[in-house]
Amino acid sequence: MKLLKRIRGPKIGTKLMLLGMLVLLIPAGISYRQLLEMERILIQAQSQTQLKTAQGISTLFNGREDLFNDLPLTLDDYDPLFANPMQNPVRFDGKDSDWGELEGKSKAFGLESPSDDAGFELTLGERSGQLNVLMKIFDRDHVFRDQETLRLDNADHVRLNFILPDGTDARIALTFPANGVTAAYSMDAEWKFSTNSGLPENRVQGFVEQTEYGYMLEFRLPLDSLGSRRFFGLSYVDVDDQATREIRAITQTLPKAGKAGFNLVVLRSPELLNIVEGLGYSGARIAVIDSQKRVRAQTGSLTSLRTEPLQPGISATLNEWFDQIRSVLDEFFVGSMQSIEIESQAISNTLIESALEGDPVVRRRNLSETQEIITAAHPIVSTNAILGTVIVEQNIDDILTFQRSALEQIVVLSTVGLLFVFSAMLIFAGRLAWRIRTLRHETSRSIDERGRLRTDALRSEINAADEIGDLARSVSGLLSKLHQHNQFLENMPRTLRHEINNPLNTLSTSLQNLVEEAPQIQDSKYLESAKRGVLRIGAIVQNLADAANLEEALESEEVEIIDLQQLVENYVNNCSISHKGAQFLFRGTQSAVYAKVSDYRIEQMLDKIVDNAIDFHRANSTVKVQLDTYRDFVQITVANRGPVLPKATQDSLFDSMVTHRSDGLQSKLHFGLGLYVVRIIAEYHGGTVRAMNLVDGSGVAIVIQIPLAEPTQRTALRAASVPAPRAVGAITAS
Numbered sequence: 001m002k003l004l005k006r007i008r009g010p011k012i013g014t015k016l017m018l019l020g021m022l023v024l025l026i027p028a029g030i031s032y033r034q035l036l037e038m039e040r041i042l043i044q045a046q047s048q049t050q051l052k053t054a055q056g057i058s059t060l061f062n063g064r065e066d067l068f069n070d071l072p073l074t075l076d077d078y079d080p081l082f083a084n085p086m087q088n089p090v091r092f093d094g095k096d097s098d099w100g101e102l103e104g105k106s107k108a109f110g111l112e113s114p115s116d117d118a119g120f121e122l123t124l125g126e127r128s129g130q131l132n133v134l135m136k137i138f139d140r141d142h143v144f145r146d147q148e149t150l151r152l153d154n155a156d157h158v159r160l161n162f163i164l165p166d167g168t169d170a171r172i173a174l175t176f177p178a179n180g181v182t183a184a185y186s187m188d189a190e191w192k193f194s195t196n197s198g199l200p201e202n203r204v205q206g207f208v209e210q211t212e213y214g215y216m217l218e219f220r221l222p223l224d225s226l227g228s229r230r231f232f233g234l235s236y237v238d239v240d241d242q243a244t245r246e247i248r249a250i251t252q253t254l255p256k257a258g259k260a261g262f263n264l265v266v267l268r269s270p271e272l273l274n275i276v277e278g279l280g281y282s283g284a285r286i287a288v289i290d291s292q293k294r295v296r297a298q299t300g301s302l303t304s305l306r307t308e309p310l311q312p313g314i315s316a317t318l319n320e321w322f323d324q325i326r327s328v329l330d331e332f333f334v335g336s337m338q339s340i341e342i343e344s345q346a347i348s349n350t351l352i353e354s355a356l357e358g359d360p361v362v363r364r365r366n367l368s369e370t371q372e373i374i375t376a377a378h379p380i381v382s383t384n385a386i387l388g389t390v391i392v393e394q395n396i397d398d399i400l401t402f403q404r405s406a407l408e409q410i411v412v413l414s415t416v417g418l419l420f421v422f423s424a425m426l427i428f429a430g431r432l433a434w435r436i437r438t439l440r441h442e443t444s445r446s447i448d449e450r451g452r453l454r455t456d457a458l459r460s461e462i463n464a465a466d467e468i469g470d471l472a473r474s475v476s477g478l479l480s481k482l483h484q485h486n487q488f489l490e491n492m493p494r495t496l497r498h499e500i501n502n503p504l505n506t507l508s509t510s511l512q513n514l515v516e517e518a519p520q521i522q523d524s525k526y527l528e529s530a531k532r533g534v535l536r537i538g539a540i541v542q543n544l545a546d547a548a549n550l551e552e553a554l555e556s557e558e559v560e561i562i563d564l565q566q567l568v569e570n571y572v573n574n575c576s577i578s579h580k581g582a583q584f585l586f587r588g589t590q591s592a593v594y595a596k597v598s599d600y601r602i603e604q605m606l607d608k609i610v611d612n613a614i615d616f617h618r619a620n621s622t623v624k625v626q627l628d629t630y631r632d633f634v635q636i637t638v639a640n641r642g643p644v645l646p647k648a649t650q651d652s653l654f655d656s657m658v659t660h661r662s663d664g665l666q667s668k669l670h671f672g673l674g675l676y677v678v679r680i681i682a683e684y685h686g687g688t689v690r691a692m693n694l695v696d697g698s699g700v701a702i703v704i705q706i707p708l709a710e711p712t713q714r715t716a717l718r719a720a721s722v723p724a725p726r727a728v729g730a731i732t733a734s
Helices: 002-006 013-063 097-102 270-277 314-333 349-355 397-445 467-515 527-556 562-578 598-618 675-685 712-715
Strands: 081-085 107-109 119-127 132-137 159-164 169-176 185-187 205-210 214-223 231-239 247-252 263-264 283-288 297-302 361-366 372-381 385-395 560-561 584-585 593-599 624-628 634-642 688-693 700-707
Touching: 013 270, 013 283, 013 361, 013 385, 013 397, 097 119, 107 132, 119 231, 159 214, 169 214, 205 231, 270 283, 270 297, 314 598, 349 361, 349 372, 349 385, 397 467, 467 527, 560 562, 562 584, 562 593, 562 598, 562 624, 562 634, 593 598, 593 700, 598 624, 598 634, 598 675, 598 700, 675 688, 675 700
Parallel strands: 081 119, 081 263, 584 624
Antiparallel strands: 107 119, 119 132, 132 214, 159 169, 159 231, 169 185, 205 214, 231 247, 231 263, 283 297, 283 385, 361 372, 372 385, 560 593, 624 634, 634 700, 688 700
16 A cells, blocks of 8 residues: 555646547547448448359259259269369469368378378369369378380379370370479370380379379369260379389279269369350359359459559558557457358358258358458249359459548548647647746745745735646645745744843842842841742743744854864863863864954854753763864754664754753753754855764764854964874764
């Protein structure tokens, strides 16, 4: 709790700037919230538009079973190999990092158990008229082709079977000379030798990389090489013995039992594609999917023609910065406003399934960290069944561009407004703080460090009409009343002396007359007590009057350059005579010490200190008076053995009407004015006074420091140099 009490709050300028920031941030937050609401409305409008577009396209295909039954043979006769459409290009480097969009689309062959060897996982993709193939081959023993022999079937290789456009069979073998680019050759019917004089088949390009489980193979061939029926077969030939190089196993994409030795590559339908291609528009992609979830036609691209990559520079940096701001703001504002589901798959299976069940669907999803699209699906219906679905996908680049532009305007306007408000508040806060600080400084200077009033009114902010002016006038009025009260207290000792002296004189005269009329009572103890009482009251009044008039008396006091060494030494010698019960020891310099002082006031100051030391000194101990000189001042120290000063009393010891005497030391008249007089006289001479305990804890020392006379004046009055100073800590009252 004490720690919390010591913590202070921010200053007025800081509070005003925080308030200004809050005033700006709240409208900025509301504006961004409205911007998000507008984005939601625009996305809903675009979603409904896309759904209507998908519905309109689906009406073109409703009841057109012929468009979906244009494959040359029924799929029941074949085990189809589905070539998935690909949006991104593939780099042939023996790695599957470019195949992320077809994740989960692979098909396994020859991998019925974990111990199977020569099996593989196959993924087919179609892009830009090319059939892309990824094979993850599992083979524990790697045997690369021996390039010294002409036979091509004595090493691990891949065989391709397909029918050319002219109806003839085509056989191509992909051989692995080593890690790297593959070599493809047209083969004879027995798959042993090349039919093209050993020249490679350049239409098929591939790359193979040896792995710990076998091979990673990527290759492609043109789709127009497959003919209209797209018959296609693929086999992996495994050779494990480096010496015999005999074929151990062949794993192939087998058709169903009793059918022809080809698989069917299911691709897009030409007639569907011709219809759909005329419906595409910029930034949108339209796909027709049949009831077996196969893409039969697709056109368009999700990349807008108006979207151009930003060149590196300020614009790109600002856009990146705004994207970061948007992501941070979305954390606070999106929450419940995000009513459209965001998914990461290329085309959501749940969306297609919902559309094939007859329900139109709209979803918002992410293709990447920077690209968001809206997907709308509408079913294609026939009399007895659902033939497929139309998928319309479109990016929201226009909405995001609008949002970014609006966000830029909000940020720019907020920044400009923030700077303007900050500048205005900074000027206002600076002016306000300067006025308050000026008032504080003047108020602090109106009272000195001893609590005495220096002025009876304030000058600054008196005429101000605001609350600071009210405060200044209140403080000024308070100072005026305190000044009047202090004047009353200062004049009271003189008034008391005047009022009390008259009855005291009467009382003293009456006692004198009483002694003359009745000489027999002259030795009466009661008469002596009355005389002492009269003298005591007179001393009280005189001490109060002296303390009250001291500062005024010092103003008219004449000062002169005297030898303090001689003055203090003579004073100590006189003390030894006047104070018979006390022992004194003086230690001074061996040369004259000149200072511009009033000798009478110096002796008065020493009287108060010596009286105080005698009252507190231990019996049979010596009161020590020491004079030292330093570069610019002379130091007088009066030390005695006796009780030490508590730390709590050292700061208030020289204040007026303050005493720290115990009951046993109140035998004499004391009002706490002695050390106060010492301080006033020392400060009048431009010096200081302080009390401190001796280093050995045996007593107390009063230390007075008074400036020396000017060097030219000292040189004219003495020729001796100033001796080296001695530290106060070495004082001991022996």
